[in-house]
Amino acid sequence: xxxxxxxxxxxxxxxxxxxxxxxxxxxxxxxxxxxxxxxxxxxxxxxxxxxxxxxxxxxxxxxxxxxxxxxxxxxxxxxxxxxxxxxxxxxxxxxxxxxxxxxxxxxxxxxxxxxxxxxxxxxxxxxxxxxxxxxxxxxxxxxxxxxxxxxxxxxxxxxxxxxxxxxxxxxxxxxxxxxxxxxxxxxxxxxxxxxxxxxxxxxxxxxxxxxxxxxxxxxxxxxxxxxxxxxxxxxxxxxxxxxxxxxxxxxxxxxxxxxxxxxxxxxxxxxxxxxxxxxxxxxxx
Numbered sequence: 001x002x003x004x005x006x007x008x009x010x011x012x013x014x015x016x017x018x019x020x021x022x023x024x025x026x027x028x029x030x031x032x033x034x035x036x037x038x039x040x041x042x043x044x045x046x047x048x049x050x051x052x053x054x055x056x057x058x059x060x061x062x063x064x065x066x067x068x069x070x071x072x073x074x075x076x077x078x079x080x081x082x083x084x085x086x087x088x089x090x091x092x093x094x095x096x097x098x099x100x101x102x103x104x105x106x107x108x109x110x111x112x113x114x115x116x117x118x119x120x121x122x123x124x125x126x127x128x129x130x131x132x133x134x135x136x137x138x139x140x141x142x143x144x145x146x147x148x149x150x151x152x153x154x155x156x157x158x159x160x161x162x163x164x165x166x167x168x169x170x171x172x173x174x175x176x177x178x179x180x181x182x183x184x185x186x187x188x189x190x191x192x193x194x195x196x197x198x199x200x201x202x203x204x205x206x207x208x209x210x211x212x213x214x215x216x217x218x219x220x221x222x223x224x225x226x227x228x229x230x231x232x233x234x235x236x237x238x239x240x241x242x243x244x245x246x247x248x249x250x251x252x253x254x255x256x257x258x259x260x261x262x263x264x265x266x267x268x269x270x271x272x273x274x275x276x277x278x279x280x281x282x283x284x285x
Contacts, residue, residue: 054259056084056091057112059101062196065221066116066134069095075217076116076247079133079270087266089259097194099172110254117250118174130249130260131267136215138241139175142223143211143234144204154239158182160211166191168200168209175213176245198222205232215244 058080060067066076072093084091096104101114106126119129141160143151152159161167161182171192174180183190191209193200201222204212214222219235251260 054089055111056089057109058084058091058093059096059104059112059114060093060116061098061101062095063116063218064198064225065217067095076134080115080249082270083133083263083266086269087263089263097172098170099194102172105250105252108252108254110252110256112252113255114250116247118176118245118247120174120177120180123250127250127252128255128260129251131264132246132248133267134247136244136247137217138215138244139179139213139238140216140219140241141211141213141236141238142201142204142219143236144207144209145232145234146207147210148234148236151236155236156239157241160238161186161188165210168193168204168212170195170197170200176242178242179213198226201226201229201233205229 060077060080062069063074065074067074068077077093081091102123104112105114113130116134117123117129123129139157141155143165147165150165151163157179167183167188167190169175169190169192171194173192175183193203193208195203197214197218200212203209216237223229223233223235249263
């Protein structure tokens with residue numbers, strides 16, 4: 001019995017050795033092709049996957065009427081969902097402060113995008129943009145009621161920026177390329193705050209800053225939906241506002257360019273189907 005068991009063990013290890021030797025020879029022959037297939041699988045881009053397998057992270061900030069966390073709705077969020085559905089891309093939506101979104105995209109997150117961003121030279125130095133998805137109304141000033149009498153009427157943008165009053169804005173935000181250039185040329189340093197735009201208006205009301213600039217549809221929405229801001233701030237049209245800013249999807253440099261092209265094609269289709277909300281000003285809320 002012991003002899004038979006020993007012979008069985010010997011046959012097992014002998015067969016295992018022959019298998020491993022043959023496998024090693026086979027691996028030497030097929031290794032270049034196997035490695036090529038492995039590399040191709042690892043490098044298979046998101047755009048070459050079936051649409052249902054692509055899952056993007058969409059970053060947005062609470063900013064009514066453009067984006068509202070409750071119900072994940074708003075002028076920009078609704079357009080975003082329509083575009084991604086047309087592109088056949090699944091998405092999860094995550095709300096973060098603007099500065100945090102910029103930080104995540106700047107470091108190169110490849111499977112994410114930010115929505116509703118203006119073009120700026122700084123952002124174009126590390127990321128890139130989609131075609132426009134929305135165009136704002138022209139900017140208006142929202143001014144502390146105690147400061148409004150110090151301003152001329154009609155109010156021009158240069159006069160407002162040169163008035164000596166303190167301009168406030170969200171941290172990391174832009175007023176658009178034209179206004180940002182004027183601010184830099186005048187040497188102004190806006191007072192930045194980490195709060196949302198609704199709370200920023202309360203800071204204008206409280207005197208922490210004297211005014212801010214907002215697209216008209218946003219300013220009117222906030223004033224209409226927060227009675228506590230009246231009469232503390234005054235919505236003041238500008239006599240010479242620049243054209244409304246175009247808003248885009250913002251990608252990191254690592255985002256797949258072919259997938260971005262597919263999304264641009266979807267933007268064109270959605271824009272053609274609803275020119276009132278994509279790349280043009282939607283009716284006021």
